[in-house]
Amino acid sequence: MLSQRAADRTWGGTTLTDRKAARRLRLLEAGVDLLGAPEGPALSVRAVCRHAKLTERYFYESFPDRDELVLAVYEHVAAAARQALVDAVRSSPPDPPALARAAVTAFVELMVDDPRRGRVLLLAPLTDPALSSRGMALLPAFAALIREQLPEDESETDREMTAIGLVGALTHLFSAYLDGTLTVDRDQLVDHCVRLLTRA
Amino acid sequence: MLSQRAADRTWGGTTLTDRKAARRLRLLEAGVDLLGAPEGPALSVRAVCRHAKLTERYFYESFPDRDELVLAVYEHVAAAARQALVDAVRSSPPDPPALARAAVTAFVELMVDDPRRGRVLLLAPLTDPALSSRGMALLPAFAALIREQLPEDESETDREMTAIGLVGALTHLFSAYLDGTLTVDRDQLVDHCVRLLTRA
DNA sequence: AATAACTGACTACGGCCGTTGTCAGATTAG
DNA sequence: CTAATCTGACAACGGCCGTAGTCAGTTATT
Known part of the structure; x- marks a missing residue:
């Protein structure tokens, strides 16, 4: 048999790449927990490892440094939110008020369903330098999107x-x-939000 | 001569209470510098002492702990803002639009004149736990004030x-x-702000 | 001159941080 | 069985934090 590469060796029933991906996901989820904590975002390498029940070594296996995890967590949540919005808009009548209502309800339901995500999206960028320093907050992009929709008079x-x-x-x-x-x-x-959006 | 109390003894040309008050003020000003820094609020005891050119001992002479300084700095700035608003409103015609304009211009000028203060009032409460944990942010009070002014229909x-x-x-x-x-x-x-306020 | 208070520079403690390294034990491949 | 690899627990480095204490030197009072 050909000597299989280390990444494909099986260990504990799964391959290395699988286990590594699973660990990365656990770190991401723990990151959502900490970055979206009700008491405010407090994400440290040690804390996220304690939460994910992993060792620091596995942290640096998946992320080059702390800030990269913060960015990945934010992008993780943002991707889910984008997906929810896209789905809501797709299955909605195409007139603008209905679109606004669909988008707002989708976002509110996402927040109610999992407040951690809401806090990550809304609060974390205000507090964590790793997010606020870059243009990593979605709000400017959202503002630009709204601006295009405004009347031209x-x-x-x-x-x-x-x-x-x-x-x-x-x-x-x-x-x-x-x-x-x-x-x-x-x-x-x-x-109320729909009214704000459609009357502007 | 009666033995004067320690607080009234003169030293270096001033009394103890004077020097103590001057040190407290220097700490407060340094606190405004750090809490209103453009790179984001970062107020530590050591940093504020470095900035004020004082020793940590004098810090604890004027404030029981770090959070008390943060609160004092915020209240210091908030008091100045309140004063500016009161002055602006007092010397303004009493009709609501003029009042709104006076208040907004006063606040904007305060921010332009000293951006540190604007950042302390607007940004610091979002970031520093010592401010956000208590109801120490003025925004809820401001919201309540606006709510009372809204039409009753x-x-x-x-x-x-x-x-x-x-x-x-x-x-x-x-x-x-x-x-x-x-x-x-x-x-x-x-x-724009006046328009928002008067049309609501 | 002697005593008391004030000042500044400095050190110390314990704790958390990000990051890197070590080392014994488990699990697989050849 | 042996050797290679993966895993978990843990130590270590330097740094900043809040807080408290020490100690020599300066200034006022008596």
């Missing part, structure tokens, strides 16, 4: 300001809803 | 959401203006 700077203000209003409302400051029905929140 | 929850969204929009706009993300004239920013 206003000046460019006015549209930029309304877009930024709108993003601020939505994120602030979502954050307040997440941490319990805003006690209100899920549907009321969705209604 | 809407439901209570609607007014609460409008107020929270409005605060989010304003803070987001101010933050973007502070860090250069939003490149726009000061007057344009003021106009």
Whole structure:
């Protein structure tokens, strides 16, 4: 038999690449736990390893340094959110108000279903330098997306300001809803956000 | 002569209480520097002492621990902002639009005149646990103040959401203006904010 | 001159951080 | 069986943190 490469050797029933991928995923999930903790984002290498029940050596097997994990966790959650939004928009009537409602409900449900993700998306970039330093926050991109949708009878700077203000209003409302400051029905929140989006 | 109390003895030309107060003020100012740093709030006891050219012993002479300094710095800046707002409102015609404009311009000028203060008020509470844990952020109070001003033909929850969204929009706009993300004239920013406030 | 208070520079403790390395034991391949 | 590889537990480095203490030297009072 040909000498198989180390990556394909079986150990404990699985191959090395499988185990490595599983460990990476465990680290990612632990990262979501810590970066989306209710008490605020606090992700350290040791803490994430304790949480994932892995050793630091396996951390550096999957990520070159701490900040790369933070970025990967954020991108992990952002990808899920993007997918949820795409799905919601695809299965929705194409008129703008219905689209806005579909998108908002999808996002709110994602946050309610797993508040960690909401906190990672909304709160972590404000706190963690690894996210705020890069343009890694999605909010500017979201603001640009809104700006394109605005009516053209206003000046460019006015549209930029309304877009930024709108993003601020939505994120602030979502954050307040997440941490319990805003006690209100899920549907009321969705209604209000849709109204903000469609009237702007 | 009666033996004067230690606090009133003169040393280096000033009394103990004077020197102590001066040191406290120097620590406060250094705290504003660090808590309002452009790279993000990073206030440690050693750093603030280095900055104020004092020893750690004098830190604990004026503040029981690190968090108390953070709170004091925030309150220091908040008091100045309150004063600026009160002055602006006092010397303004009493109709609501003029009041809104006066308040917004006062706040924007305070931020432009000393961006550290703007960052302390807007950014530090999001980052530093000593501020976010307590209700020490002024934003909820500001939201409540706005809520009372809203028309009464809407439901209570609607007014609460409008107020929270409005605060989010304003803070987001101010933050973007502070860090250069939003490149726009000061007057344009003021106009936009006043429009948001008076049309809500 | 002697006593007391104040000041500045410095050290020390325990803890967490990111990162790297070591070492005994388990599991597989040849 | 032997050798190679994978695993887990742990130590170590330098650094910053909050907090407390020491000690020589300067300045005022008596």
